[in-house]
Amino acid sequence: MSDEAIDRELIARWLAGDQRAATTLVERHAAALSRFAAAMGGVTGSDVDELVQDTFVRAFNSLESFRGESSLRTWLFTIERRLMLDRRRAERRRPEKMPVAEGDAASEYTALDGIVADEMQERVRVAVDQLTALQREVFTLRVTEGLSYKEIADIVGSTEGAARVHYHHAMRAVKEYLGVPHA
Amino acid sequence: MRDCQEDVKDLLPDYVTGRLTPSDAARVSAHIDACQSCAAELTVVRAAHAAFRSPPVDVARIVAALPSPPSKVIELAPRMQRRAFRFTSWRIAATIATIAVSSVSIVALQGILRDDKPPAVKRVVLKTTDAAEASGLSVGGSLNDLSDKEMQTLLDKLDELDAVPSAEPQPAVSGMRGAAGVQ
Numbered sequence: 001m002s003d004e005a006i007d008r009e010l011i012a013r014w015l016a017g018d019q020r021a022a023t024t025l026v027e028r029h030a031a032a033l034s035r036f037a038a039a040m041g042g043v044t045g046s047d048v049d050e051l052v053q054d055t056f057v058r059a060f061n062s063l064e065s066f067r068g069e070s071s072l073r074t075w076l077f078t079i080e081r082r083l084m085l086d087r088r089r090a091e092r093r094r095p096e097k098m099p100v101a102e103g104d105a106a107s108e109y110t111a112l113d114g115i116v117a118d119e120m121q122e123r124v125r126v127a128v129d130q131l132t133a134l135q136r137e138v139f140t141l142r143v144t145e146g147l148s149y150k151e152i153a154d155i156v157g158s159t160e161g162a163a164r165v166h167y168h169h170a171m172r173a174v175k176e177y178l179g180v181p182h183a
Numbered sequence: 184m185r186d187c188q189e190d191v192k193d194l195l196p197d198y199v200t201g202r203l204t205p206s207d208a209a210r211v212s213a214h215i216d217a218c219q220s221c222a223a224e225l226t227v228v229r230a231a232h233a234a235f236r237s238p239p240v241d242v243a244r245i246v247a248a249l250p251s252p253p254s255k256v257i258e259l260a261p262r263m264q265r266r267a268f269r270f271t272s273w274r275i276a277a278t279i280a281t282i283a284v285s286s287v288s289i290v291a292l293q294g295i296l297r298d299d300k301p302p303a304v305k306r307v308v309l310k311t312t313d314a315a316e317a318s319g320l321s322v323g324g325s326l327n328d329l330s331d332k333e334m335q336t337l338l339d340k341l342d343e344l345d346a347v348p349s350a351e352p353q354p355a356v357s358g359m360r361g362a363a364g365v366q
Contacts, residue, residue, distance in 0.1 A: 146200025
């Protein structure tokens with residue numbers, strides 16, 4: 001059974017009143033949503049947790065109207081991305097920026113997880129941070145989640161061709177930052 | 184595999200995330216062994232894939248925040264309908280009772296009004312105050328006994344007194360400052 005079929009079955013079970021199906025759905029997708037939020041930058045620690053929770057709450061509130069035209073994961077990413085954009089806009093509207101807690105997303109995660117990232121990964125993170133927001137979204141969804149260009153296009157509201165172009169531009173920029181020759 | 188620029192590099196994220204079929208994975212692997220450029224890009228993709236790990240999320244907390252499955256609402260619906268029916272019945276009963284009481288009250292009031300004599304004053308005796316007497320206004324007996332001339336005199340005298348409050352006309356000249364009695 002494919003991932004999408006499993007999701008559809010879990011959704012049907014939840015709609016029929018099985019609360020355990022909700023737990024399974026959250027377990028299946030929470031990590032990807034959390035990873036995407038952290039990769040986008042500007043969201044740290046408990047903010048990631050809250051963002052992921054808000055994403056699921058919104059999704060479950062309209063799960064009855066979910067038609068399955070895209071995969072559940074794509075739909076969840078779309079909701080999460082909108083929430084992130086809303087938060088960024090709200091941040092920009094604030095007259096004074098709140099002081100940022102010590103440590104960025106990467107270092108906080110490393111501290112929490114007890115893992116010391118190697119130099120290459122650290123440099124990749126910095127390189128990805130240099131990308132435009134759209135390039136960062138496309139690059140992250142393609143490389144960390146393995147989504148297709150079609151799925152990415154659905155999430156960011158673009159076309160498959162445009163998503164492909166954004167990915168290649170992002171990859172070129174990352175390689176340049178890392179000093180990796182690209183032919 | 185036509186050209187590594189177009190095909191293999193596009194497949195590298197799928198290769199890293201394990202989304203390729205075994206045969207496609209074998210072909211990519213064989214190409215990488217022979218292509219330095221694609222091997223270098225694979226290193227970047229692998230590093231990027233590993234760089235963004237998901238910060239921990241509290242699944243239990245997320246599930247606790249989710250709405251209940253809609254089927255529970257459906258299950259409760261008949262009970263809610265019964266409650267709504269009881270409430271509607273109570274309202275209908277209250278409305279009927281109110282109409283009944285109002286009707287009885289109106290009938291009773293009409294009966295009282297029929298029994299009551301019109302509040303016309305047949306015999307009004309003006310008991311003037313000392314001040315009124317001093318001004319020469321002194322009336323005894325019924326107003327009906329007064330001739331037109333006497334009535335005009337009385338009205339002239341009244342005009343000389345303080346202004347009468349502009350209230351609804353009373354059956355007698357009770358608005359006058361002098362004490363008025365109705366017999």
